[in-house]
Amino acid sequence: MPTLDMPERPHLDRFRRQARALQRAVRAGDPESLARLARHHPGGVPDVAGGLRLSAAQLVVAREYGFASWPRLTRYLETVAEHGWATRLGATPATGPAAEFCRLACLTYSREDGPARWAQARRLLARQPDLTRADIWAAAAAARPDDVGRLLDERPRSAAERGGPFHWRPLFYLVYSRFDPDVPAERVLAVARQLLDAGADPGEGYLFDALPSPFTLLTGVFGHGELGRQRQPRHPHWLALGRLLLDAGADPNDAQTLYNRMFEPDDTHLELLFAYGLGTGDGGPWKRRIGELSTPAEMLRVQLRWAVEHRMPARVRLLVEHGVDFRSPFEGDGPAWSPGDGRTPVELAQLAGDTAIAGYLFAQGAAPPVPDPVRELIAAAFRADRAALDRVRAEHPGAVAEARRSRPGLIVWAAAQAPAETVTLLAGLGFDVNAYGRGDAPVEEPWQTALHHSAADGDVELTRRLLDLGADPDLRDRRFDATPLDWARHAHQPATAALLEPVTTPPPSGAPSTDPTTGDV
CATH class of the missing domain: 1.25.40 (Serine Threonine Protein Phosphatase 5, Tetratricopeptide repeat)
Known part of the structure; x- marks a missing residue:
């Protein structure tokens, strides 16, 4: 697992410098560098660290970024150079009306996405309806088959040329366009067929800020993501467009689609992808480009x-x-x-x-797990089953202490996923109501408190209960430095905001509150 994040614009020279710096530091006996070597090099620290070879330092750097070897890292950087997508371009006004229309019309998977942005694109196109006549990327984003067909006749290879504000190919602009929720299906499908017939790649994709999971055409078709269905909706004709791309050869094993769509219970994307072989095959062209990607089964x-x-x-x-x-x-x-x-x-x-x-x-045949008092205790609490909880405590007196030790942030997960009574039960067992954890997954990472979650979720009953149990409304989350009140306001939850306002210490005079999810003030 990587211990370092890939920079937004990685270049091989940067990693070469890191490897040479590590080599020099190890040779000089730097303790931190020796620890890095011990952690990531299969041979550990050599007896004579002063003779460390550059290739050994390169291997350590590659593994710190999640790659098995230096050659694999360099191949990945070559892939990024060819398929990179710098999302910062979405926030930068483009030069010329056609490029600006493309910028405003398309999903960018940044905080810029949303209906207000697409309304700007509609207004721009209404003011300058001819902006698509000489620009195939804008013509594709607007789903105008007449313009696309004429431009392809004039320059057939433009179907495979990168351009526009994001340096995408035309089919990508078509698929990621969201400016018109009422765009006719026949126009969208006609442009898609024109571009595919002219040589567009149905497996096209780009690496989002150099991250290894590609955003493909299918990713754009199915939409959604961390900002939700309102700001990152699926394509209005996702089913027909998805089938067209899959019929043309797009690989159904699309990791980013699976991630973006996993937050809500709608399974229509899985049903379509399974019909085309999701979970089978070798992972397709992206797995061949980036060996570190998960297999379909994974x-x-x-x-x-x-x-x-x-x-x-x-x-x-x-x-x-x-x-x-x-x-x-x-x-x-x-x-x-x-x-x-x-x-x-x-x-x-x-x-x-x-x-x-x-x-x-x-x-279905799953084997019963080995008995575990801690698991049984947590399971009883999450069922709000007091009788089972009391039984486990009586039979295993040490289970509560071990549960608190191994899951210190459990109350945050309970606030997100369990009945309010579970939060009360956990607090009664000595779990810290002000502990930091994650509300989106049952893992121990100190992100926010249970009160942050209930505030943003608009859960008045749970918010009141947490306050009664001693939750501190002035605690700030560890990612955005925001209070539960800030979270309630950002999520447009007036009921929980009204409950928190009287008990939250106001910021110093003149100091603005923080906007969760962005860290902006």
């Missing part, structure tokens, strides 16, 4: 974990019916929210207090 195991932990029984059933492994424990590297912690799917269902999903997995 992608779906991550989806299964998320579905189990977030109480999505229909998705669990769909994944199991399509052969996803539900018996084996989760092992190996994975995202922070999907760790290889050795637990099986049925254990995770029990931990979440979800007897329905656990029962389904047992019925």
